Amino acid sequence: MNKRALNTISTLDHVEASKGPIPCSNSVEPYLTDESSSFKGVAEKVFLPRCEAEVVQLMREMYSRGVEVTVSGSGTSLTGARVPFGGIVISMEQMTSTPMRPGFQALQFKDQRTNREYRVLTGVDQKGSFMIAPPGITLEIVEEVLKPMGLMYPPDPTEKTATMGGSVATNASGSRSFRYGPTRSWVRRLRVVLPFGEVLEVRRGEVKAVENRFIIETSSRGVIHVPLPTMQMPRVRKNSAGLFVEEGMDLIDLFIGSEGILGIFTEIEVSLTQSRETFQCLAFYPSRFQALAFVEKVMSLSRKPAGKPFMGDFTNPLSLEYYDGCSLKFLDWGGKSPIPIPGNAEAAVEFEQEVDEETLEVCMEKWDELLDEFHPIQTYVAFTEDEKRRLVEFRHSLPEAVNQYVRTRGVSKVATDVAVPEDETQRMIDFYEEVGRRAQTERVNRRLGLSPTHIMSMEDESLIFKDEKEAQGLKVASLYFGHIGDSHLHLNFLPESHGELEYMKNLALEVVKKGVELGGTVSAEHGVGKKFYLEDGTVKPLLELMYSKEVLLGMAKLKLAFDPKGVLNVGNMFPKEYLTEAANRL
Ligand SMILES: Cc1cc2nc3c(=O)[nH]c(=O)nc-3n(C[C@H](O)[C@H](O)[C@H](O)COP(=O)(O)OP(=O)(O)OC[C@H]3O[C@@H](n4cnc5c(N)ncnc54)[C@H](O)[C@@H]3O)c2cc1C
Incomplete structure (x- = not known):
């Protein structure tokens, strides 16, 4: 086999037929934000395709017209990743049934409230049990249909209304990732509609990067060379920040965690495991x-x-x-x-x-x-x-x-999603403690009108807190909790006012920088979406705290290989200008 054949994959020309006019949502409004409530977008229209053919049709049309497209799952992202800033939205919410095919067992569920039907296919091969899921099915329904079979899909993010598509796009994980790893560990095959409207089917183990690139043969655009940026990912157990890139990598890993910037998942095949009895403590x-x-x-x-x-x-x-x-x-x-x-x-x-x-x-x-x-x-x-x-x-x-x-104080939560290498967990916790003490001192002094560096005394406390319990509660300016087994603890600040909010945002930035300094990631499970930070008055993508701008331009160049017009999920991971800058260098 020659070298080129080793890493070449072809797009598929034939897809099932569309089902007539593609439905649209009556209202655009619900799609203009996400669970973070920190972003407010704009869009002309929201399309609700029912099958892969309709996604293909939409992407071909939008790509040819140069219209921006943002993909939406359930909108539970905390990063603005599904928030559109112009163009149209393709919401996957109606793609909840995998088409029937012989040789598989179909597991179905009908939601009586919405009349919506859900179907996954399951099978067993030499690698074990697996499921072929549609992108718009939610994790809670997957759990529901698998339970009677004694099977489970192990990635368990807390938010069960997230879709399979959204969770693969963010490489979601949860508390059980300590044993089972993140979503990435469970994805075997993906069907992806590329930005210019051709379908790519990627199976784990079939296509590996050679000489830091992939080669893809397409019907409409000839051969695409996909160059991988030169970069070193953090050595953490969980990472959802930026594209996955490493030497000799599998093509499927490029798409998992790609926050929708490379293509739209229309079918997702994942491994399953037997569900067992557990006890908790x-x-x-x-x-x-x-x-x-x-x-x-x-x-x-x-x-x-x-x-x-x-x-x-x-x-x-x-x-x-x-x-x-x-x-x-x-x-x-x-x-x-x-x-x-x-x-x-x-x-x-x-x-x-x-x-x-x-x-x-x-x-x-x-x-x-x-x-x-x-x-x-x-x-x-x-x-x-x-x-x-x-x-x-x-x-x-x-x-x-x-x-x-x-919410009751009219401010937003300030939270981090940092994970560090296992041997740095203690140092990260020490830093959380230090930052927490600073936030607490600042709060008490703010209330007393004292200088921020004043160390509070018992008398100071009795002036502002009515009783011991209230004192304990109100003094909590930050707290941390979460997946210590994966060295991934969420630090949450609890601002009481807009003044405190700004101060705490700066503290959170210090925490993220500390995590990176210790070799960690800026996001272990939520992704980076459209999150940014301010440095010397300049707005920068959050990912730039972890990688240099050159690496981000390398990711932009990689995206341009799939999406030369830059239409799909623009603004996720890096801003639109980076696409222009990368294009100018080609
Ligand atoms: C209370 C709460 C708890 C949470 N807990 C966790 C947790 O424990 N672990 C965790 O990992 N996350 C958690 N999250 C974050 C969020 O639930 C995940 O990021 C989730 O995976 C997003 O799925 P979604 O369907 O809502 O996607 P959306 O929010 O709609 O979109 C997220 C991203 O996926 C892309 N996308 C969606 N569908 C597709 C598709 N078919 N093809 C390509 N791209 C697509 C979107 O364009 C966007 O970039 C939590 C969120 C909340 C609100």
Whole structure:
């Protein structure tokens, strides 16, 4: 085989027929923002294609006219990634059924409320069970249809209304990524409509980069050379910031996490695994040092590459989550916790362990031993569905309480999504603590009208807080929680006013810079979308905190190979001007 044949793939000419006029949404408004509420876009029209052929038809037309297109899933992004700034929106919400084909089992579901039908196909081959899913199906419905089969799709982002398409485009992950890895680990095959309207089918393992490029043969545009930028990705377990690029990489990995800038997914094939019984545990500790020592011990027992299947180990959890003292105080103060929080708790660790009937007893003994070694104040163990539901509520109640807190004060949440290499977790936590103390001091001094560097005394406190509990709650200016097993903790600031908001945005920027300095990523799971930062009065894409502008121009050049007119998901990862600059260099 010659060298060129090694990395050449062809687009597909033939797609199923369109179903008539492509429907449009009555209202554009709901598509002009996302869950971050930080971006407000504009668009002329929102199309709701029902099948791949309609996506192809739309892209061919828009590309030929040079009209910008933004792809939308459920709009749960926190980065403005699905927010359009001109042109049209293609929303994938009606593409919820994979077309039937022989040799597969169809799993169907009809939502009685909306009358919408959902269908995935499942099969088994030498690599195990797999599912062929449409892009617009949500993760909660996937969970629903797979459950009776005893199967599950392991990536478990908290937001279950996200679509399969959106979660692949952002390489989403969740608490179980500690064991199962992010979405990337589970994607086997993708069908992608390229910006100029041809379909590419990419199967994992079939096309590898050779000499830092891919070669794609197309019907309408001849041979496309896709050059990979020269760059080093951060050495973290989870990363959703920027394109995935490494030597000898698989073509499918270029599309996963590409935030829709290279093409639109119309069919997604993923591996599945057997769902097993689990129990969950939440342990409260009197100090963060005890909690972190417990985490370190669990990590040392479960150090295995992400994405490996169940090994039958007794202390090999699916997830390992952490809550700092401020998170617990904040929940307790607001009366929002479905599980009572001990008054002297300064940290909590949550984990989920797979079990089966035979090993349950010995597994519980092992965990008891492990827990006892680090002396928790109290543990909450969940076996039944009801007990587990309370734990899920506990986990969700924190971000919800934070959102409500800032909403009622008319400000936005300031949050980070940084992950660092495992051996830098402690240093990152120390920095969160330091920044948290600064935010707290600033808050109290602001209230007292003192200088920002004033160190508060007991008398100062009694002047502004009515009672001890209120003092504890209101002093919480920031908190951090999340996926400690993946060295990925979300730091949230809780601004009370617009003045505090600006101050906290600067602190958050310091935190992201620190994460990068430690070899981490600016975004472990949300992606970067249209997020930016200000430096010396200049607006820069968030990704530029992690990579040089040259690398971003390299990504822009790569995008231009697929999208020479620059029409698809413009503004994600890097601004439009970078496309122009990269084009001028060609
Ligand atoms: C409360 C809350 C909790 C969250 N928790 C998590 C979490 O635990 N883990 C996590 O990873 N994220 C989390 N998120 C972020 C968000 O849910 C994810 O980024 C999700 O994957 C986005 O999916 P979506 O369908 O809503 O996509 P959208 O928000 O609509 O779009 C996101 C991106 O995907 C692109 N896209 C959508 N569909 C396609 C397609 N078919 N082809 C190509 N590109 C496409 C869009 O253009 C956009 O760039 C959370 C969000 C919220 C609000």
